[in-house]
Amino acid sequence: MKEKLEQLKVLLHEIHDLSAANAVLEWDQQVNMPRGAAEDRGEQSATLSRIVHDKSTSDELGKLLNELTETAQNMDPDSDDARLIKVARRKYDKNAKVSGDWVAAYAKETAVAQSTWEQARAKDDFELFRPYLERLVELRRQYADFFKPYTHIYDPLLDDFEPGMKTADVQEIFTALKKEQVELIQQISQRPQVDNSFLFLNYDGEGQIAFGKKVITDFGYDWNRGRQDISVHPFTTSFELNDVRITTKIVPNFLNPCIFGTFHECGHALYEQGIAKKYNRTPIADGASMAIHESQSRMWENLVGRSAAFWKRYYKDLQQIFPSQLGNVNGETFYKGINKVEPSLIRIEADEATYNLHIMLRLEMEIGLMEGTIKAKDAAEVWKEKFKAYLGIVPPNNKEGVLQDVHWSSGLFGYFPTYALGNLVSSQLWERMTMDNPNVESQIEKGDFTKLLGWYREHIHQYGAKYEPQELVQKVTGEKINAAPFMRYLKSKFGAIYGL
């Protein structure tokens, strides 16, 4: 038994190392790679992905997992070893259904698609990206088919990011949520609007970066096990627990993307950096799901980073960096400005009250693309129609429309809903956290995040992917993922700002 477990770990370490190498290739592609290298990089990623796939679906691994699953029935089901076997088994069973050819084709396609998407976005040229989108949608439909029979073609995609979650579950949560959010936004729209024009002045990039770095250092980001770079689309990536990198982007005449983006990515990174080291190089060394991951990033971005308490401590630092832009803007005006509620074009710049609508639109489109009721070639037009329906405005171009996100160019379908679920979970966890740590606001006002981070380290981070997302949320809060705490939070926060 012990020997077989060691054998399993050797195999899992190898798979994890190769996946980490592939993640380095992807990071490099987005941060550093010269444009002419896209095709070669596609080949390299494809080769590596194929080998990862072969090893993840090898008979040797399957046989070992079969044997271990049987013997694990006599183990404490919550022990690390029993959980490792369970998580590895689940991944194996999924991977074994997918053909190696598909994996290689997918890796090759996404490598080139991403570079093309970058160009298409820069040139506002949907037609340039269209053939790639068509092929990626087709590849993802093929992927779903490996998991037949399914209740819904979108289920296998969602399950990759949210183990155990079904399309119907998400639709149910979203339907209820949509109604409440739209009502809130309508109430807000009746009230006098707040000013946020000062956010759109010219903000020097170095100053933006410097402020972000200072804050996330205070949050607890470990620079000895990470770094920050610039990329077209901000992201966090982990090459094992000791190398968790974040990227950000700078918009010279808009303060939010860099600052709140940095807090957001730092939230992802703190989760990964907080996973217990004993899980390194195994499938447990990962977030429980993307929704749990987003609950962390959105927590640092919004519940902390857009709170009144936070800016009581940090606004003077920001004013010092940007005296000519912010010297005459008082703290309350700034706080209201960064929380202005208004339908807008770009998801990652959206306020907390409208954000989830951006997600619902994407979910509808993804489901349509997978079902075949929406054609990839029509995506730009459908986007505009749906945007009007959800947010009441029509994007004037495609780079601020269908081309704004990196996800589809990376072949990520099924990922978007986790953002909205993450918002819900972030509020569920926060309500629970404040019961243990009622003075969190005054700690934040002092720039002291030790207890706050400590609570998440203890209750969420350390476990990595040991527990499934619903299980983890239930273990910590006593409830399943639901929208009530999030709606309470929105109503309380924006009620105060807009005097509802």
Added chain:
Amino acid sequence: MKEKLEQLKVLLHEIHDLSAANAVLEWDQQVNMPRGAAEDRGEQSATLSRIVHDKSTSDELGKLLNELTETAQNMDPDSDDARLIKVARRKYDKNAKVSGDWVAAYAKETAVAQSTWEQARAKDDFELFRPYLERLVELRRQYADFFKPYTHIYDPLLDDFEPGMKTADVQEIFTALKKEQVELIQQISQRPQVDNSFLFLNYDGEGQIAFGKKVITDFGYDWNRGRQDISVHPFTTSFELNDVRITTKIVPNFLNPCIFGTFHECGHALYEQGIAKKYNRTPIADGASMAIHESQSRMWENLVGRSAAFWKRYYKDLQQIFPSQLGNVNGETFYKGINKVEPSLIRIEADEATYNLHIMLRLEMEIGLMEGTIKAKDAAEVWKEKFKAYLGIVPPNNKEGVLQDVHWSSGLFGYFPTYALGNLVSSQLWERMTMDNPNVESQIEKGDFTKLLGWYREHIHQYGAKYEPQELVQKVTGEKINAAPFMRYLKSKFGAIYGL
């Protein structure tokens, strides 16, 4: 036959992709990686190296190469396919002798050794690096033993970088060369010394980089298929022919390292970028040997970059960037200053007349370490003794002594002699090139490198590793590697500068 060739290419492509991925990991380690990640990166590199080794020594590949070697006897021996089979066969035969365990141990050791070396060098602490050096020497001795019987234990190491070259060949060339070089240096030391104090003023890093970029763009470096970064030790790396990256380092109070280092690395990169695309993702997509590689880097660094013609064109550009430092230094003084001959501590900063002595010292030490006549633990002291004997001065510390080069921390023993051989080859090729292109000096004076680069593209670059180094030099110049053209060059150049 055709089908088997295609099968071979599929296997070689896969090996090449994985090696490229490993090269990305190494580049990242030296350019970007946070310090805390060294151990994890070691595991990733070890895993990848082991898989590359397994695939490079697989029975499938061996069987295919056996069959193809036989049928290749009916092919034109200079055809691309016949050469590909030959080069792949040679690599296979070498790799098959080395155990997978050794390869993994070596990759793991070097990953951590490099980070430690960086720290040791920064702290001037040889003892910190000593245990790694001991283990790496031991690993390399074990490596040599895989190739028993050998005439000399250093032969298998040298052969990795200089296919076909023997320790005795190098020693013979070096013995003759040493006598002539030492004589020249003695003659120079009798003459009034030139001034180069202006090179040691404070030179802003951005200005240094900007000048280097401008020049190598003129040389023909393709930025669409490469990039430049900062690292502790400058190097060039290629992840396939469409992604050839260089690094440089900045010394704020010494102009040479960044500028001439940039020309040097660009020389390596132009070679790789010039290899015919049809060889991409095969073992032909590489330099013929390290000496041929160095002949290119040293050519752009010295024969072009330290020539009077070059500075006639570019000195005004440099003055414009650094008016306060160079405004009052005339072109002739500058030219003599950058060519000052003087025993100095740092190899990569050494002048052309003393450079090879730095190499000879390292060769003696490497041979001693491999033979066991020098112990790794004594390396710092032995370095000092030998340095006195070769260059007449004693390094005041280890960071400017035994710790100055990255090579040993990367496990590279057998590499250094190729630098000196490269100097010799650079002059051999240059003499031949000027026969076809007698107006090269006036082209350089105009900043026009098209014909110059074109000649090397045609006669050297395009072939990649299709020919062995001696074969290539003979094909182009009619002679084997020898020191005569290099000594002619040194005597003519420094005769003029020092009025001998």
